[in-house]
Each structure stands twice: as structure tokens, then as C-alpha cells.
Amino acid sequence: MNNRLLIIEDNEQNLYLMRFLLERSGFTIIGAEDGRKGIEIALSCDPLAILLDIQLPAMDGYAVAAELKKHPELDKVPIIAVTSYAMVGDREQILAAGATGYIEKPINPETFVAEIMHYLPKDRQTAGEK
Amino acid sequence: MITDTRPARLIRLFFMLSLLFSVCICRTTASADVVEEPAIKIGIYENEPKVFTSKAGKPAGIFIDIIEHIAKSEGWKLQYVPGTWAEGLERLEKGEIDLMPDVAFTADRGEIYSFHKEPVLSSWSQVYAKKGSGIRSILDLDGKRIATLQGSVQQEAFTRLSESFGLKITLLSAVDFKQAFAMVAINEADAAISNSFFGMLHTEKYGLEDTAVVFSPSKLLFAAPKNSPQHLLATIDRHLLEMKENSKSVYYVSLKHWTSDEVTFKIPLWLQIVGLGGLGILIMSLVGSAILKHQVGLRTRQLRTSEREYRELVMLANSIILRWSSEGLITFLNEFGRQFFGYTAEEIVGRHLVGTLVPEEDSKGRKLRPLIEELCADPRKFERNINENVRRNGERVWIDWTNKVVLDEQGKIKEILSIGSDITERKQAEEQISRLNEDLRQHAETLEQRVAERTAELAAINDEQRTIFESASTGIVLLRDRVILRCNRKLEEIAGYGHGELVGKSTRIWYPDDKAYADGGDIVYLQMARGETFRHEQQMARKDGSLFWVRLSLRAFDKNDPLKGAVGIIEDISDEFEAAENLRKAMEAAQAADRLKSAFLATMSHELRTPLNSIIGFTGIMLQGLTGPLNPEQHKQMTMVQNSSRHLLSLINDVLDISKIEAGQLVLARTSFDLGVSIDKMAKLVSPLAEKKGIALQLDLPDTPMTMTTDQRRLEQVILNLLNNAVKFTEIGSVRISCLSENDHFLISFADTGIGIEPAEIPKLFQPFHQVDTGLARKREGTGLGLSICRKIVDMMGGSIEVRSTWGQGSIFTIRLPRQAGGRV
Numbered sequence: 001m002n003n004r005l006l007i008i009e010d011n012e013q014n015l016y017l018m019r020f021l022l023e024r025s026g027f028t029i030i031g032a033e034d035g036r037k038g039i040e041i042a043l044s045c046d047p048l049a050i051l052l053d054i055q056l057p058a059m060d061g062y063a064v065a066a067e068l069k070k071h072p073e074l075d076k077v078p079i080i081a082v083t084s085y086a087m088v089g090d091r092e093q094i095l096a097a098g099a100t101g102y103i104e105k106p107i108n109p110e111t112f113v114a115e116i117m118h119y120l121p122k123d124r125q126t127a128g129e130k
Numbered sequence: 131m132i133t134d135t136r137p138a139r140l141i142r143l144f145f146m147l148s149l150l151f152s153v154c155i156c157r158t159t160a161s162a163d164v165v166e167e168p169a170i171k172i173g174i175y176e177n178e179p180k181v182f183t184s185k186a187g188k189p190a191g192i193f194i195d196i197i198e199h200i201a202k203s204e205g206w207k208l209q210y211v212p213g214t215w216a217e218g219l220e221r222l223e224k225g226e227i228d229l230m231p232d233v234a235f236t237a238d239r240g241e242i243y244s245f246h247k248e249p250v251l252s253s254w255s256q257v258y259a260k261k262g263s264g265i266r267s268i269l270d271l272d273g274k275r276i277a278t279l280q281g282s283v284q285q286e287a288f289t290r291l292s293e294s295f296g297l298k299i300t301l302l303s304a305v306d307f308k309q310a311f312a313m314v315a316i317n318e319a320d321a322a323i324s325n326s327f328f329g330m331l332h333t334e335k336y337g338l339e340d341t342a343v344v345f346s347p348s349k350l351l352f353a354a355p356k357n358s359p360q361h362l363l364a365t366i367d368r369h370l371l372e373m374k375e376n377s378k379s380v381y382y383v384s385l386k387h388w389t390s391d392e393v394t395f396k397i398p399l400w401l402q403i404v405g406l407g408g409l410g411i412l413i414m415s416l417v418g419s420a421i422l423k424h425q426v427g428l429r430t431r432q433l434r435t436s437e438r439e440y441r442e443l444v445m446l447a448n449s450i451i452l453r454w455s456s457e458g459l460i461t462f463l464n465e466f467g468r469q470f471f472g473y474t475a476e477e478i479v480g481r482h483l484v485g486t487l488v489p490e491e492d493s494k495g496r497k498l499r500p501l502i503e504e505l506c507a508d509p510r511k512f513e514r515n516i517n518e519n520v521r522r523n524g525e526r527v528w529i530d531w532t533n534k535v536v537l538d539e540q541g542k543i544k545e546i547l548s549i550g551s552d553i554t555e556r557k558q559a560e561e562q563i564s565r566l567n568e569d570l571r572q573h574a575e576t577l578e579q580r581v582a583e584r585t586a587e588l589a590a591i592n593d594e595q596r597t598i599f600e601s602a603s604t605g606i607v608l609l610r611d612r613v614i615l616r617c618n619r620k621l622e623e624i625a626g627y628g629h630g631e632l633v634g635k636s637t638r639i640w641y642p643d644d645k646a647y648a649d650g651g652d653i654v655y656l657q658m659a660r661g662e663t664f665r666h667e668q669q670m671a672r673k674d675g676s677l678f679w680v681r682l683s684l685r686a687f688d689k690n691d692p693l694k695g696a697v698g699i700i701e702d703i704s705d706e707f708e709a710a711e712n713l714r715k716a717m718e719a720a721q722a723a724d725r726l727k728s729a730f731l732a733t734m735s736h737e738l739r740t741p742l743n744s745i746i747g748f749t750g751i752m753l754q755g756l757t758g759p760l761n762p763e764q765h766k767q768m769t770m771v772q773n774s775s776r777h778l779l780s781l782i783n784d785v786l787d788i789s790k791i792e793a794g795q796l797v798l799a800r801t802s803f804d805l806g807v808s809i810d811k812m813a814k815l816v817s818p819l820a821e822k823k824g825i826a827l828q829l830d831l832p833d834t835p836m837t838m839t840t841d842q843r844r845l846e847q848v849i850l851n852l853l854n855n856a857v858k859f860t861e862i863g864s865v866r867i868s869c870l871s872e873n874d875h876f877l878i879s880f881a882d883t884g885i886g887i888e889p890a891e892i893p894k895l896f897q898p899f900h901q902v903d904t905g906l907a908r909k910r911e912g913t914g915l916g917l918s919i920c921r922k923i924v925d926m927m928g929g930s931i932e933v934r935s936t937w938g939q940g941s942i943f944t945i946r947l948p949r950q951a952g953g954r955v
Contacts, residue, residue: 013744020751055736084739085732106743106779109750 004028005116006047008038008064009082010056017107018051018082025113035059039067047077049120054083054094062097069098078119082107169209170362171227172197173218176306179388180232180251180327180350183212193231193250195384197352200369214305216281225355228362234283234348237434240426244356246363247426248370249349255284256329257343259321260314268343269451269549272297273536277310277319279303284323287346296451296462296547298536311336325350450529450550453536456506456543458483470552472522492518493526509535509546516553528557605700609684611693612637612651624680624702626673640670642677654684658696661689667703679707724793731789738782745775784915788898791922798841798926798951805836805845805876809867812849820857820865827857830868836876840951844923851916852880852943860884863940875929879944887935895933896921927951 005027009015012033019029030045032038035056042050050068054061061081068074081094084105091102101119103112174189176182184190189210201208211218211227222230223242234253235245257276259265265274271292278285280303292299302319304310307329310322315336322338325348333339354363373381450467454460463471463478471478471487478486484499491497498517505512512533519529529550538544599606605621607614614632622632625640641647650668657664664684669677683699749772751757753765760768790796813829820827838845856865863883870877887895898918924931929947 011740011744014740014747017744017747017751020756021747024756084736084743105739106746106775109747110754112747 002046002048004030004045004047005049005051006030006032006038006042006045007051008032008035008056008061009051009053010034011053014053014105017109018112021109021112022116035061035064035067038064042068042074042077043071049078049080049116051080051082051116052099054081054085054090062094065094065098076121078121080116080119169207170201170229171209171211173221173227173230174210174212175215175218176308177215177232177325177328178308179331191231192384192388193352195380195387196250196370196373197229197231197366199373199380200366203369204365215279219281222353222355225357228354228358230353232350233353234346234350235433236283236286236348237430239353240430242356243353244358244363245351245353246367246370248367248374249351250370251327251350252347253325253327253350254347255287255323255345256326257288257321257323257341258311258314258329258333258338259341260317261337261339263320265321265341267341268292268295268297269449269532269547270341271299271321271343272534272547273299274320275300275302275318277302277304277313277322279307279310279324280305283346283348284325288323291345294464296453296464308332311338314338450548450552452487452548452550453545454483454548455545456509458502458506460486461545467550470521470527471519487519489518489520489526505533505546509533509543516557519550527552527554529553605680605698605702607632607698607700608695609637609698610695615695621700624678624700625670631673639673642669642671658684658686659689661686667707670700678702678704727789728793728795731786735782735786739779742775742779742782746772746779749775784919787919788915788922791919791926796844796923796926798844800839801842802837802839803842805838805869805878806831808838808842808846809849809869809878812846812853813867815850816853816857819854823857823861825857825860825862826864828864828866830866832870836869836871838876838947838949838951840927840947845927845947845951848920848923848945849878851920852945855916856880856882856884856941856943860940874949876947876949877944878947879942881940881942883940886937886939886941887933888937889935892933892935896931 003026005022007015007018007022007029009018009031010033015031015033019031022029027048030041030047032041036059038050038052041047052061052064056064059067061083065079065081068077068079078100079098080101080103081099082103082105083090083094085094094102101115103115172189174181174183174194177191179191181189181191181193189212198208200206211221213221218227218230219233221227230243232250233239233243233245235249239245257265257271265271268291272295276288276299278288278301285301285303288299289301302313304313304322307322307324310319310324311332313319314322315338321341324332329338329340352363352366370381373379376382449464450470451462451464452460452467453462460478460481460483463473463475468475468478473486484490484502488498488502490499501515501517505515514530514532516528516530519527521527530553531548531550534547534549535543536545536547599618602618602620605618605624607617607621609615614635614637617632619629622629625632638644638647641650653666654664662685664682666682667679668682670680670682671677679702681701681703684696685698686694686696688694749768752760753768753772787796809831810829813827817827853865853867860882861884865883866881868879868881896917898915921931924945924947927947928951929945931943931945933941933943935941
């Protein structure tokens with residue numbers, strides 16, 4: 001069963017933190033350190049969901065979300081923004097760009113996996129668990 | 131010619147006539163020898179063109195032509211007996227001659243002589259005076275010398291006529307009309323009277339002219355002695371009628387010949403009527419001589435009546451004729467005058483003017499006696515005077531008097547002749563006009579005065595306006611059709627022109643280019659045509675071409691016709707404009723700085739959170755034991771790291787919030803939600819801490835939903851903050867949250883049994899970075915920003931926050947919020 005999650009995140013420690021927590025819950029993690037690579041992988045690996053940082057080099061999260069939305073094959077794939085942006089309108093802006101959900105950094109390691117699960121399709125919300 | 135008429139020449143003329151007379155007698159005597167028939171003796175005298183002696187010494191004239199024609203037809207022999215007019219009449223009366231030509235019929239003569247019926251000629255008498263003499267009417271003849279033919283009808287009639295006017299006339303006798311005319315020509319007489327025939331032919335020759343004094347119309351006939359045979363006169367009548375019916379007869383030929391003027395000689399209408407009357411009489415004569423006689427009598431009476439009527443007409447003329455002495459005594463007043471004033475001759479003659487015809491004073495109070503005295507003293511000065519007179523019944527009348535002085539032989543004033551016309555009505559009309567004029571004048575004066583006053587007022591207003599105009603601190607201009615009519619000094623100054631330089635110039639000079647000029651006009655006139663004031667800030671060119679900013683207000687004098695002109699207020703706003711420009715630049719700079727600050731804060735927030743994410747994340751993982759079990763000391767220290775990281779995060783969040791609020795960037799959202807649900811949710815968040823501290827957390831909420839419209843997340847932030855504080859500063863007891871509805875507000879209170887707040891601390895409570903009990907002894911964690919953020923959020927929502935506290939016993943924080951609190955939808 002497909003349990004692949006794509007994480008587009010340029011900060012190595014943050015990617016490691018999320019990978020650690022999610023892999024422990026049975027997900028297969030594919031990491032991408034910039035938007036361009038993230039889009040490539042998203043189109044090739046058929047992920048269950050995409051976790052997207054906003055502040056990325058070259059191509060920011062808003063642009064990546066908008067690009068991903070252009071591909072019909074990714075229609076059903078939730079995009080979950082995981083961001084430290086906390087200014088007025090950040091949440092609204094990323095949701096408008098095509099993200100399904102929004103998780104503010106710093107993440108709470110105790111609730112993070114549950115929050116991700118919440119955005120997955122109903123039949124998969126427990127699939128990742130061992 | 132005039133010299134010919136001197137007496138010496140006249141004597142010579144008479145000698146010549148006497149010679150002719152004797153020749154004629156010889157001839158007729160010779161004829162008498164051949165034919166048994168006795169000659170008819172005809173008196174002749176000098177009265178050209180009717181009867182006279184021609185230059186060839188033969189009898190001539192109209193009467194002579196006619197009688198000779200009749201004599202030729204009838205086979206009569208004629209014998210002429212020359213003489214003067216008077217001699218002729220005398221001879222006729224004695225029967226020495228048979229016919230006397232050219233005798234005017236009068237009633238008196240009808241008693242002495244016999245006349246035929248059909249007039250040979252009709253004539254009238256007329257006064258002739260020297261050309262330019264000024265004699266026009268009968269009144270002008272007063273005191274004059276008048277030459278008349280001795281014993282003539284004219285003399286008799288004129289005497290009566292002049293007496294009826296009360297005139298004093300000296301009559302001079304002349305042997306014939308030529309002599310009479312000659313006397314006037316040499317100034318021996320002032321005027322002459324002749325029949326109209328003579329006058330018509332001789333006025334020019336003697337330098338005379340006719341006057342309007344015409345009288346005694348008469349029929350001129352042949353007269354015969356009273357006892358002369360009837361057939362003689364009847365024959366004359368028969369021939370005359372025949373001749374008058376034929377325009378080519380001797381009668382007309384003679385008239386034409388002797389008057390030499392066919393056109394101007396017109397038989398007056400009345401003469402024709404008389405002629406017709408004569409025709410009627412002739413027809414009647416065929417019926418019988420008795421009827422004829424009766425007709426003669428009738429005709430005589432008719433003629434008498436006619437003459438009397440004429441005299442009465444003259445006497446009754448609408449003129450007052452008054453004569454008075456230089457002492458002012460009335461000597462004569464004609465009948466018209468007597469009737470007019472209401473006196474009889476006996477009553478008025480001999481009385482003084484003043485007190486009779488002249489009142490003592492006129493109706494205006496003017497004394498008239500002095501006027502009369504002055505007039506008496508020197509009447510020559512008063513050829514004409516108009517004054518008020520009085521009738522016997524007291525009625526005042528106005529008379530226009532013409533005065534003439536009558537002198538006696540010594541040249542002294544004998545009498546004054548005054549001819550007056552009643553002009554009362556005219557005078558009244560004049561007075562009426564005068565009153566109206568006076569009214570009009572007074573009215574005009576009032577008007578003039580008002581105009582003067584108004585002019586003065588306007589001048590004052592004008593002065594005021596000019597002063598305002600010139601001393602105004604803004605430029606003022608009067609425009610017509612985009613041309614400057616007037617402008618004040620200030621405008622010249624701001625536009626850099628000299629005094630008077632702008633007048634008459636097109637406003638084109640104010641625009642930097644043609645397009646701006648054209649565009650400007652379009653807008654301005656469109657707006658002014660709507661009656662609006664055009665207000666605009668625009669650049670205007672100075673004389674030197676430099677541009678500056680002005681505020682322009684233009685308004686048309688007449689919105690229906692903007693071409694009538696407009697008044698413009700032009701204010702130099704270059705300084706103002708520059709200040710505004712600087713302000714705008716400063717604002718832009720500030721906004722740029724603010725954007726920079728926001729960007730900085732966003733970046734800071736992100737940059738700080740990214741490492742915190744790792745710290746908090748991995749600390750949590752380790753404390754969860756996901757990486758293997760921790761010994762108690764490790765767990766304790768990792769917990770410290772975790773707390774410190776969370777504190778750091780809340781600091782970052784608070785700093786971000788306060789910055790946003792102060793920059794005005796905090797924008798409230800607006801959604802409707804149940805306040806009770808939100809309070810419950812926040813209470814659940816703090817309940818673990820309360821449980822841990824052994825503090826009772828009590829909720830006192832109404833059962834019904836409390837619908838609230840505002841930014842839910844921010845209100846929850848406030849509630850959480852206050853709940854946290856309450857739990858944080860309470861060691862023993864309870865924290866109680868209650869909510870109640872009051873009108874359109876909600877009151878949420880947080881009561882604790884904590885340490886309380888010292889009264890001195892309360893005012894500082896909501897200041898940023900202030901925490902009660904700060905300093906070295908700080909026991910509670912927190913940024914010190916929480917309450918100030920709460921207050922600012924509640925303020926933004928249109929609510930208030932207040933605190934009551936008793937030191938050592940606890941505090942009550944109360945938020946009062948409108949149900950519809952501020953925020954954007």
C-alpha cells in the first residue's frame with residue numbers, strides 16, 4: 001500500500017525532525033530540498049500527501065503550491081503547509097494558493113503526526129500506523 | 131410814373147380832357163344833324179379800367195365798350211360828357227346826362243337815380259397800403275390818413291366801418307383812385323381805398339399792396355336820371371344778359387382786354403349767385419313790371435340786410451376794443467367788450483380802469499394799480515400785455531392786450547387804444563401746464579437727488595471694494611472672454627508683472643503651452659456655465675516663463691452668459707505645494723520604512739522559529755522517550771530546555787503581536803460564534819495547570835448561546851491570556867470565569883483568589899514589558915507584554931478592560947465587549 005509522503009523543506013534539521021516522527025509512524029518519506037525538485041518528485045512518485053515549507057530558495061511555497069495544482073493527477077493529493085510564517089494573512093494566502101492544510105512551526109512533536117493524519121483521506125488516516 | 135401824379139401834371143391832364151370833351155361835342159352835334167334821333171349823353175370820368183380816357187384821348191373802358199356795343203346794335207348815337215365822378219353824378223341828378231357808367235347801387239342812390247337790373251360788374255372796396263407798411267387789419271388803420279374818392283360809396287361805407295371800431299381816422303379826398311394811390315405813394319396818405327378793379331390793376335404800379343380790409347360788395351351799373359325812359363335801361367339789361375351768355379361776346383372780350391388777366395380774374399361765387407338772381411328777376415320782368423318793382427324792393431332790402439349783417443359781423447368780432455386816457459379813464463368800450471365785461475356804455479365810460487375792468491390785485495396777490503400807472507406813464511413800452519381782468523360779476527378773466535398810443539396834433543399822448551382777446555381758457559391751460567411742469571420738475575429734482583445719493587453710496591461701496599481689491603493678499607482678476615479686464619497689485623506681484631501690464635492681455639500668457647490653455651478653457655467654461663465655481667490647482671507661468679502652483683477659483687458674473695465675464699481668485703500656493711510635496715515624500719519614506727520593518731519582523735519571526743522548531747521538536751522527542759529512556763536528571767534538564775524554548779517562542783509571538791498592533795497592521799477578522807464555547811475551549815487549555823496547582827477552575831456561564839461577532843481567534847487569545855494570568859498568580863483557592871449579557875454588551879470577568887495587585891501598580895499594569903513583581907525576585911514566567919496586548923485588542927474591538935484588586939486577596943479582571951465588536955468581515 002502507498003504510504004509515501006513528500007516533504008519539501010530546505011532546512012536539514014527540520015526535515016530530519018519530521019522524517020523521524022513520520023517514519024516512526026510507518027510512512028515512507030521522500031525529501032526534497034527545493035521547490036523545483038519537489039515538483040519533479042511529486043509528479044513521479046505518486047505521494048500520499050505533500051508537506052510544504054513556504055520559505056524556500058529560488059521558488060517559494062506559494063509558487064510550488066500553485067504549480068502542483070496545475071497537474072490533474074495530483075488533484076487528490078493534499079498539500080499541507082508547514083511553516084514558520086506567522087504574519088497576518090500568511091495562513092489565508094497559502095490556503096488560497098492551493099494548500100489543503102496549515103501547520104505552524106514550531107511543531108509539537110506530541111501532536112504532529114496526528115495533525116498530518118487529519119489531512120489524509122479517511123481510508124488512509126490509520127494506514128501509516130504500525 | 132409816380133411823379134406824373136403830382137398836382138401840376140393833374141392840371142395838365144384836366145386840360146387835355148377838356149379839349150377832348152369839346153371835340154366829342156362837335157362830333158356828336160354833327161351826327162345829330164344827320165339823324166333826327168337825339169344822342170344819348172354819357173358821363174365819363176377817370177376810373178380805369180371801367181371808364182376812363184385813353185391815351186389817344188378817347189373814352190375807353192369796360193363800360194364804354196359795352197355801351198358802344200349796345201349803341202351800335204340799337205342804332206343809338208352816343209355823346210360823352212367828361213368830368214369828375216362827383217360832377218358826373220351831379221349832372222345825372224339834374225338830367226344833364228342820360229347815363230352815368232360805373233355807379234354802385236346803394237339804397238340811397240336808388241332814391242335819386244334809376245338803375246338797370248343786370249350788373250355790368252360786381253366789385254368790392256378794399257384798403258390798399260404801401261408795401262411793408264404793416265397795415266393788415268382794420269385796427270391797424272387807427273389814427274391813419276386814408277385817401278378816398280370824394281362822395282364815393284367807399285368813403286361812406288368806410289366811415290361807418292371805422293366808427294364801429296371806434297377808430298380815429300383822417301379821411302383825405304382824392305379826385306380819382308389814381309390820385310388816391312399816388313398820395314399813398316408819396317406818403318401824403320397812409321392808405322387808399324379803391325374798388326377792387328382799380329386796385330387789382332394799379333397796386334404794383336404805385337408800390338402798394340392790398341390789405342385784408344375788404345368791405346361793401348357792390349353791383350356796378352349804369353345809372354340814369356330818375357325820370358328817364360324805361361326802355362333805355364331795359365335795353366341795356368337785355369344786351370347784358372345776351373352778352374353774358376356768350377363767352378365770345380364783347381362783354382368778355384372787354385373784360386379780358388381791360389383786366390389783361392383772364393386767369394386771375396375770377397367771378398366770386400356770390401357774384402355768380404347774384405347774377406343768377408338777376409336772371410330770375412329778368413324772367414320776372416317779362417311777367418310784369420309790378421312784380422319787377424316788387425322784386426326791386428325785395429332786392430334792395432336783401433342788399434341792405436346783407437350790409438347790416440356784415441357790419442354786425444365786424445362789430446361782434448371776438449375782440450374787445452377799449453380806449454382810455456393816459457389818466458386811466460375809459461373813454462370807449464365796444465359792444466363786444468361791454469357784453470364781455472357786463473357793463474353798459476353809460477356805466478363804464480368815464481370810469482377808471484382799476485376797480486372796473488382791472489382788479490386791485492390779481493389772484494396771485496399782485497397789485498395791478500402800479501402796472502396801470504406804469505402803462506399810463508409810458509404806454510409805448512407796453513405794446514402788448516397779458517393780465518388778469520375782472521368782469522362786473524367778479525369773475526376773473528385773462529386778456530391779451532395789444533396797446534397803441536393815439537397822439538394828438540402836438541404829438542402828445544391823447545389816448546391809448548387797447549384791443550383785447552379773451553385768453554382765459556388758454557391761460558388756464560397754461561397754468562395747468564405750468565403746474566404740471568412744476569410737479570414734473572419737483573419730481574425730477576427728487577429723482578435727481580435720489581440718483582445723487584445712490585451714486586454717492588455706490589461710490590463709497592466702490593471705494594471699499596477697490597480697497598479690498600487692492601489690499602487683498604490673494605490675486606484677484608476680472609476676465610471677459612479669457613482677456614484680463616482688471617487685476618489687483620497682488621496678482622501682478624505673484625505673476626511677476628509690472629503695474630498695469632496685465633490689463634488687456636489674454637490669459638494665454640499664464641499657461642505653459644497652447645494645449646494647457648485650450649484644455650483649461652474647456653473645463654472652466656463648462657463648469658461656469660452650470661453656475662458653479664471652478665476650483666482648480668494648476669501650474670501657472672510667470673512673466674519670466676517659470677512655473678508656479680496656484681489655486682484658482684473662477685465664477686461667472688452671469689451663468690447664462692459666461693462671456694459676460696468672470697471673477698477669479700488666484701492664490702500662490704507654491705510654498706504650500708512644496709510643503710505638501712515634502713510631506714508626501716516623507717510619507718512615502720515612512721511607508722517604505724514601515725514595509726521594511728514588517729518584512730524584517732516577518733523574516734525575524736521565521737528565522738527564529740526555524741531553529742526553535744528543531745529545539746522544541748527534538749526536546750519533545752527525547753522527553754517522550756522515543757529515542758530511548760532518560761534518567762531523572764536528564765529528564766529534568768530536558769524539561770528545562772523545553773520550558774525555555776517555549777518561553778522564547780511566546781516572547782517572539784508577543785513581540786510580533788505588539789509590533790503589528792503599533793504599526794496598525796493588526797486587522798481584526800469578523801465572524802459570528804458562541805462566546806460560551808470559546809470560553810469553555812480556553813478553560814480546557816489552562817485546566818491542566820490549574821489541576822496541577824490544586825486550584826479550582828469554575829465556569830459560570832448562561833445556558834443560552836451568547837452569539838458574538840468579532841475576531842474569534844484574537845478574542846480567544848485575550849481570554850486565554852487572562853485565564854493563564856489568573857491561574858499563574860493564584861496559589862490557593864480558585865479561579866472563577868463568569869459571563870453575563872448586559873443590553874448589547876457582554877461582561878466577562880476573571881476572578882481569582884491570588885496575590886492581588888498593589889494599588890500603585892494598577893495604572894502600570896497594561897504598559898508593555900511591565901510585569902508586577904519584576905526584578906530579581908521574579909517568580910513568574912511571562913513576557914510582560916500579555917496585558918498590554920489584551921488591552922489593545924479589546925480597545926480595537928470597541929470594548930474596555932478594567933481591574934479591581936485587593937492586595938493579598940485576589941483580583942477581578944472584567945472585559946466589556948459589544949456584541950457586534952469591531953473588525954473586518
